Amino acid sequence: MQTEDRxxxxxxxxxxxxxxxxxxxxxxEENIRRMIRIAGDAGRLRPHVKTHKTGEIVGxxxxxxxxxxxxxxxxxxxxxxxxxxxxxxxxxxxVGPAIERFFALQRExxxxxxxxxxxxxxxxxxxxxxxxxxxxxACLWLDINSGMNRTGIAPGAEAGRLYxxxxxxxxxxxxxxxxxxxxxHESDLAxxxxxxxxxxxxxxxxxxxxxxxxxxxxxxxxxxxxxFPIHANRPGVGLSPGTPLLWxxxxxxxxxxxxxxxxxxxxxxVVSKPAAGKVCLDFGTKAVASEMPQPRVSxxxxxxxxxxxxxxxxxxxxxxDAPRYRPGDVVYGIPVHICPTVARYxxxxxxxxxxxxxxxxxxxxxxxxxx
Numbered sequence: 038m039q040t041e042d043r044x045x046x047x048x049x050x051x052x053x054x055x056x057x058x059x060x061x062x063x064x065x066e067e068n069i070r071r072m073i074r075i076a077g078d079a080g081r082l083r084p085h086v087k088t089h090k091t092g093e094i095v096g097x098x099x100x101x102x103x104x105x106x107x108x109x110x111x112x113x114x115x116x117x118x119x120x121x122x123x124x125x126x127x128x129x130x131x132v133g134p135a136i137e138r139f140f141a142l143q144r145e146x147x148x149x150x151x152x153x154x155x156x157x158x159x160x161x162x163x164x165x166x167x168x169x170x171x172x173x174x175a176c177l178w179l180d181i182n183s184g185m186n187r188t189g190i191a192p193g194a195e196a197g198r199l200y201x202x203x204x205x206x207x208x209x210x211x212x213x214x215x216x217x218x219x220x221x222h223e224s225d226l227a228x229x230x231x232x233x234x235x236x237x238x239x240x241x242x243x244x245x246x247x248x249x250x251x252x253x254x255x256x257x258x259x260x261x262x263x264x265f266p267i268h269a270n271r272p273g274v275g276l277s278p279g280t281p282l283l284w285x286x287x288x289x290x291x292x293x294x295x296x297x298x299x300x301x302x303x304x305x306x307v308v309s310k311p312a313a314g315k316v317c318l319d320f321g322t323k324a325v326a327s328e329m330p331q332p333r334v335s336x337x338x339x340x341x342x343x344x345x346x347x348x349x350x351x352x353x354x355x356x357x358d359a360p361r362y363r364p365g366d367v368v369y370g371i372p373v374h375i376c377p378t379v380a381r382y383x384x385x386x387x388x389x390x391x392x393x394x395x396x397x398x399x400x401x402x403x404x405x406x407x408x
Contacts, residue, residue, distance in 0.1 A: 085279030
């Protein structure tokens with residue numbers, strides 16, 4: 038009998054080949070409701086699809102009134118559009134062949150409004166030329182670097198010049214400002230709030246200056262999962278969390294103030310007992326994202342273990358009660374970083390009321406679907 042503290046257990050787990058990724062839709066929907074409560078309105082949300090890459094989860098969000106989405110790849114944009122998303126922002130500056138693919142999305146999915154971020158004059162002009170050649174228009178957001186130093190341009194005069202260029206260039210429309218602060222990792226909410234507010238202040242100053250100059254700024258979308266509740270206190274600012282849809286062991290430990298449910302679990306099995314005190318599981322690096330330091334997965338039904346080794350197909354643990362484990366025993370685990378772990382799988386088993394009832398394809402794990 039499944040209990041609340043063993044919510045993850047699957048009655049018919051014998052039907053699931055391991056290693057496997059498992060989604061729990063009831064918990065996903067509860068996370069969606071909690072995201073909306075924090076935002077105050079579903080219309081403020083533009084959740085990132087990179088965490089789940091799955092059309093059915095886009096569908097669950099549409100069911101709850103979310104209409105805008107964010108993505109990192111053309112494939113993710115295609116997946117979201119195919120699932121019925123009315124508005125999709127490509128949060129990766131399109132370069133090279135991605136520019137033509139961006140316009141191909143517009144042709145293939147005319148019911149979806151697509152836009153993209155940019156931070157380069159050269160790219161802005163190249164997209165404008167491509168839009169003119171295609172006889173269409175492109176909506177571009179200026180990507181602002183508020184301190185992460187990964188993409189974007191620092192708020193200030195040069196950023197203002199680029200925004201004005203978008204606004205004034207034929208075949209382009211200025212969508213607004215995109216501000217991602219994924220570098221803010223303070224576990225303490227008060228410290229996280231101070232850093233977030235301090236780094237947003239120059240963005241607000243630039244926003245005020247653009248509007249003083251008469252330049253339209255239709256929208257601002259800001260923050261990632263750790264900071265979107267902070268940005269929720271800024272009137273008119275859109276929010277783009279991603280991880281809260283599935284949650285993971287890393288965010289659960291790092292951000293205790295964020296009350297979301299783990300809604301994705303890994304199912305594995307004991308495959309060997311190579312030496313005294315050691316148990317080998319099929320949670321290799323092909324099953325669990327490996328960019329994080331160990332432990333990369335939090336085992337739910339194994340006590341007192343220590344990670345002893347992690348290879349492509351195998352996870353070796355030292356465990357005090359190793360004699361009780363047998364090959365074939367089922368082990369459940371929560372990945373420390375869910376986003377790249379999902380990309381390891383072609384599909385996720387779907388569990389409702391304690392039973393596996395089917396699969397959802399991780400459609401956008403591939404770099405290309407059809408476009």
